[in-house]
Amino acid sequence: MSAAATPAGAAGLSPEEVLRFGEDPQARFAENLAHLEARISTACARAGRAREEVRLLPVSKTVPAHVLRLAHAAGLRAFAENRIQEAVGKRELLGDLDVDWSIVGHLQTNKTKPLALFARELHALDSLRLAEALDRRLEEQGRDLDVFVQVNVSGEESKFGLSPGELPDFLDQLDRFPRLRPRGLMTLALFSADLAKVRPCFVRLRELGEAARRGRPGLTELSMGMSGDFEEAVAEGATVIRVGQAIFGRRPTPDARYWPGFAET
Numbered sequence: 001m002s003a004a005a006t007p008a009g010a011a012g013l014s015p016e017e018v019l020r021f022g023e024d025p026q027a028r029f030a031e032n033l034a035h036l037e038a039r040i041s042t043a044c045a046r047a048g049r050a051r052e053e054v055r056l057l058p059v060s061k062t063v064p065a066h067v068l069r070l071a072h073a074a075g076l077r078a079f080a081e082n083r084i085q086e087a088v089g090k091r092e093l094l095g096d097l098d099v100d101w102s103i104v105g106h107l108q109t110n111k112t113k114p115l116a117l118f119a120r121e122l123h124a125l126d127s128l129r130l131a132e133a134l135d136r137r138l139e140e141q142g143r144d145l146d147v148f149v150q151v152n153v154s155g156e157e158s159k160f161g162l163s164p165g166e167l168p169d170f171l172d173q174l175d176r177f178p179r180l181r182p183r184g185l186m187t188l189a190l191f192s193a194d195l196a197k198v199r200p201c202f203v204r205l206r207e208l209g210e211a212a213r214r215g216r217p218g219l220t221e222l223s224m225g226m227s228g229d230f231e232e233a234v235a236e237g238a239t240v241i242r243v244g245q246a247i248f249g250r251r252p253t254p255d256a257r258y259w260p261g262f263a264e265t
């Protein structure tokens with residue numbers, strides 16, 4: 001009875017969720033966002049860039065829909081997921097909110113339909129087969145989609161994305177898909193606490209972006225940088241940073257999907 005009077009009770013949080021997000025997630029998210037905003041501003045100032053040049057894309061994977069509702073109340077208007085099914089489920093539960101949905105993880109060709117229905121952008125375009133399937137689904141829906149081409153700049157085998165050498169030809173081929181609006185490049189840096197090893201990944205993507213832009217002025221964006229390394233990414237010209245844990249707190253399970261150094265246990 002008394003628990004129902006607390007903010008956590010009111011939001012219907014389980015004990016595990018209270019441990020993870022606190023008694024009052026909305027207040028915690030607002031606090032995290034204020035802190036994050038200050039860090040982004042400092043990183044921009046240090047790089048001689050305007051704060052408006054960098055868009056914060058909140059990565060909401062593993063955060064349940066009812067908790068995301070509190071993040072929306074704290075001011076967020078965009079959520080990015082790395083799995084399409086998870087995005088579909090949350091979007092259904094949060095259909096009454098004004099939210100832009102993005103997909104930031106590898107997408108299988110047979111999962112393009114739900115994405116074409118509602119996503120605003122895809123940060124992980126990594127094959128022509130996917131481009132073709134997406135374009136067809138988008139055509140059916142009469143929708144367009146902003147896409148970022150994922151490049152594997154760290155050379156790790158486990159990662160999705162094109163090799164840098166494949167990029168120019170791939171970009172040429174994208175002209176065949178009128179429903180796709182290529183906005184720029186995306187990468188996942190090496191996963192390392194040693195930022196001196198991470199930084200070259202961002203340098204590489206910046207250089208690839210500069211080269212790509214010579215033929216295609218529309219490719220202005222660089223999606224790079226996460227909670228642990230976005231300051232480095234901003235210094236190298238990131239226009240979108242994809243940040244989860246600095247907003248929502250630590251995820252209970254590590255993301256072994258991309259980083260081989262991460263054990264699943």
Ligand SMILES: *Cc1c(COP(=O)(O)O)cnc(C)c1O
Pocket residue numbers: 059061082104105188225226227228242243244245246255
């Ligand atoms: C999870 C994820 C992020 C965000 O990582 P955090 O450590 O939570 O900031 C960024 N990009 C992709 C593709 C992700 O899967």
